[in-house]
Amino acid sequence: MDSLLTNLLSEQFFNPIWLSLKVAVVSSFIVIILGTIIGRLFSKKKFKGKAILETFIMLPMVLPPTVVGFFLIVIFGKNSIVGKVIEWVFDQSIMFTWYAAVTAAIVVAFPLMYQxxxxxxxxxxxxxxxxxxxxxxxxxxxxxxxxxxxxxKMLITGCILSFARALGEFGATLMFAGNIPGVTQTVPTAIYVAMDSGDMTLAWLWVISIVLISFLMLLFVRIREV
Known part of the structure; x- marks a missing residue:
């Protein structure tokens, strides 16, 4: 019991939760704005190549997270043109920062908001x-x-589902942002590390936390649909 209480009150437990929430909030804000505007545009306009463009937009929903992470590294890595520009402007690479986690969350959550x-x-x-x-x-x-x-009604549903998707992002985040405690370690990556190291108490606490948050958000969506 003392060990459980110690874990609950520790920075080691709270840091990944705080970072996950911060990443989800920032990425969802961007996704909601872009998804609403582009969704509105595509709902009213017909143009050549629309189906192909929409297919690219929806691809992150079906691609393995590692493939998404691979493409993010190719596009934003130090050897890419975009990556070099970012490093020149900000004097650091976007990789292995919490901005990388935000970027990965935006890519995987955007299709839900768009649709x-x-x-x-x-x-x-x-x-x-x-x-x-x-x-x-x-x-x-x-x-x-x-x-x-x-x-x-449907926009709010899209917002909640996008937030939940961003909160639970794992594969692309692990590849692109890494798993640096206190810097880029989100709840999903923290659970993976805790399981790998045999710390089942922390793993269970993080699992219960993210399941509870996700359950409450989905429950809100279901209640609104009734």
Missing amino acids: SSKSAFQGVDNDIEEAARLDGASERKVFLLVSIPLAS
């Missing part, structure tokens, strides 16, 4: 939007004051 956003806006009655335009509303006002409120 929810696109479906949400496709369900909005075009006649209502057109009526707002006839009343003199600009496209921005139609989007903010008509489209988003009408699509809000």
